[in-house]
Amino acid sequence: MQRTILVAIVCIGCLSAPLVADEVYLVNGDRITGKVTTLAEGKLTIESDLAGKLTIDINNVATFKTSEPVEIQLKDGTAFKKQISKAETGRFAVEGDQTLKAQDFSIAAVVAINPPVKEEPKWHGSISGALVSTHGNTNINTQSLSVDLTKRTENDRSLLSTAYLYGKQKNTTTGEKEVTQDEWKMRGKYDYFFTKKAFWFLEGRYERDRVAELQRRVVVGAGAGYQWVESEPFNFSTEIGLASRYETYYNQTDSSSQLSVQAGYHLDKKLNKTLTFINDLTYYPAFEKFSDYYLTTTAELRAKVTELIFTNFKVVFDFDSTPAEDKGKTDVKYILGVGVSF
Numbered sequence: 001m002q003r004t005i006l007v008a009i010v011c012i013g014c015l016s017a018p019l020v021a022d023e024v025y026l027v028n029g030d031r032i033t034g035k036v037t038t039l040a041e042g043k044l045t046i047e048s049d050l051a052g053k054l055t056i057d058i059n060n061v062a063t064f065k066t067s068e069p070v071e072i073q074l075k076d077g078t079a080f081k082k083q084i085s086k087a088e089t090g091r092f093a094v095e096g097d098q099t100l101k102a103q104d105f106s107i108a109a110v111v112a113i114n115p116p117v118k119e120e121p122k123w124h125g126s127i128s129g130a131l132v133s134t135h136g137n138t139n140i141n142t143q144s145l146s147v148d149l150t151k152r153t154e155n156d157r158s159l160l161s162t163a164y165l166y167g168k169q170k171n172t173t174t175g176e177k178e179v180t181q182d183e184w185k186m187r188g189k190y191d192y193f194f195t196k197k198a199f200w201f202l203e204g205r206y207e208r209d210r211v212a213e214l215q216r217r218v219v220v221g222a223g224a225g226y227q228w229v230e231s232e233p234f235n236f237s238t239e240i241g242l243a244s245r246y247e248t249y250y251n252q253t254d255s256s257s258q259l260s261v262q263a264g265y266h267l268d269k270k271l272n273k274t275l276t277f278i279n280d281l282t283y284y285p286a287f288e289k290f291s292d293y294y295l296t297t298t299a300e301l302r303a304k305v306t307e308l309i310f311t312n313f314k315v316v317f318d319f320d321s322t323p324a325e326d327k328g329k330t331d332v333k334y335i336l337g338v339g340v341s342f
Contacts, residue, residue, distance in 0.1 A: 022046065024056065024064040025086060032056075036066055039113035061107055062089040073112040074105065125149035128312055128339025132167075139170030142181065144335050146314075157199075159189040163316075165333065181333075182210040197227045201239055203262075212331060213324035215248045217294075219284065221262040233270040239263070243284055245294065249324040256322070260284040260293070276302045295319045302339075311338050 022036040024046055034048035044056045044064075063086040071081045072094075082094040093104040125148045132142040146163040167181035189203040201224070207217040223241015230237075243262035248255040264282035271277055281297035300314040316333040323329050 022064065022066045023086070025062045026056070026060055027062045027089065028060070036064065036070060037114060038116075039110060040115065044113070058107060058110070063087050063092050063107070065092070071112075071114050072105075072110060073115060074109045075111050076109070121151055121153040123149050123151045124342065126310070126339050126341040128310075128337045130335055130337035139177070140167065140180075141169075141177075142167035144337065146339075155193055157191040157193070159187070159191075162186045165335075180211065183212075184208045191225065193227075197230075199225050199227065201225050201241065203243075209331070210250070212327050213250045213252075215250050216246075218246045219262075220244050221284075223262060234268070236265070236267040238265045245284055245286075251325055258286045258288065258292070260286045274304050276304075278302065291321060293319075293321050308340050308342065309338065310341060312336075 021033045024032045024034075024036065024044065026032070032046055032048060032051075032054065034046045034051075034054070037045045037047055039045070039058065042058050044058050044061055046054050046056065048054055064084060065086045066084045069081045069083045071079070072084075073079045080094070085093045085095050087093045087104040090107055091104045092107060127145075127147050129145040130143070132140065142165075144163070144165045147161060149158075149160040151158045163183075163185045165181050165183045167179070168177045169180045170177050184207065186206045187203070189201060191199040191201045193199040201222065203219075203221045205217070205219040208214060221241050221243030223239055225237055225239030227235075227237045229235060240261070240263045243260050244257070245260050246255065246257045262282065262284055264280065266280040268276060268278045278300040279298065281295070283293065283295045285291075285293040296316075296318045298314065298316050300312055302310050302312040304310050312335075314333075314335040314337070316331075316335070318331040320329055
């Protein structure tokens with residue numbers, strides 16, 4: 001008797017299993033039974049016991065129903081978590097809520113079903129450095145350190161960076177060590193996206209270079225930019241605005257302050273699984289005289305060693321058309337280093 005009852009329970013369970021499954025009705029009349037898992041980028045995914053994981057274009061779905069509540073997001077921003085019941089072709093209805101039960105919705109209005117939980121925006125970036133020490137006929141000591149941080153949310157982007165370069169070389173005539181490099185660069189930038197691609201920006205830079213007799217360069221700029229491409233393998237943006245540039249020098253009593261245009265771009269491109277190319281440029285021509293300008297650009301080739309560690313070769317080019325007295329207009333630095341990304 002007990003065995004008979006057990007067999008009957010198993011049979012009832014098997015017969016009733018399809019009744020609690022989700023069902024997707026296609027426009028061609030077919031019906032798929034299983035578990036509706038997600039809808040993203042116009043593709044509905046359903047787990048079927050017989051056919052496995054199936055991905056269906058939402059345009060081929062007439063209607064559907066679920067045995068449990070699912071999270072629905074619509075194009076107009078409406079979001080709810082309800083059990084779904086089928087409706088006429090091209091629509092679906094909800095259950096368990098008097099305010100929604102009386103109405104149904106267009107399948108074309110659905111943006112997502114059970115969207116993944118969005119990760120909280122975090123700071124990402126890298127720390128890299130180089131150390132060169134040469135002894136013998138040539139006696140040179142050079143150290144460099146750079147830190148780059150970015151944080152991207154749906155509506156804005158923040159950037160912080162700093163770089164330090166210091167070097168000494170022994171004078172073969174006097175035997176004394178002379179400072180050949182002593183430079184600080186700091187930058188902060190904030191972008192606010194008022195559309196998906198267009199943004200306003202506010203930026204500040206601080207620079208010091210003792211070898212170039214630059215005591216302080218402060219640049220504050222603001223304007224608009226456009227993010228032409230933003231993806232994991234390739235990013236490219238351009239911007240233009242106005243900037244105030246202030247400079248003082250160790251060997252001069254007078255300071256320089258002027259209003260200028262600010263124009264530039266940034267790109268980074270993954271060349272393959274290992275190599276990434278990074279390049280940015282900013283150009284500051286003075287309003288009063290466009291031939292009086294400051295330009296700074298960086299080009300970097302980065303090679304991944306592990307998921308965290310990389311090596312890089314970086315070229316930093318700065319051009320100041322009105323440098324300190326008795327100093328050159330051009331500074332070019334070549335840096336080969338190693339870093340950590342996070």
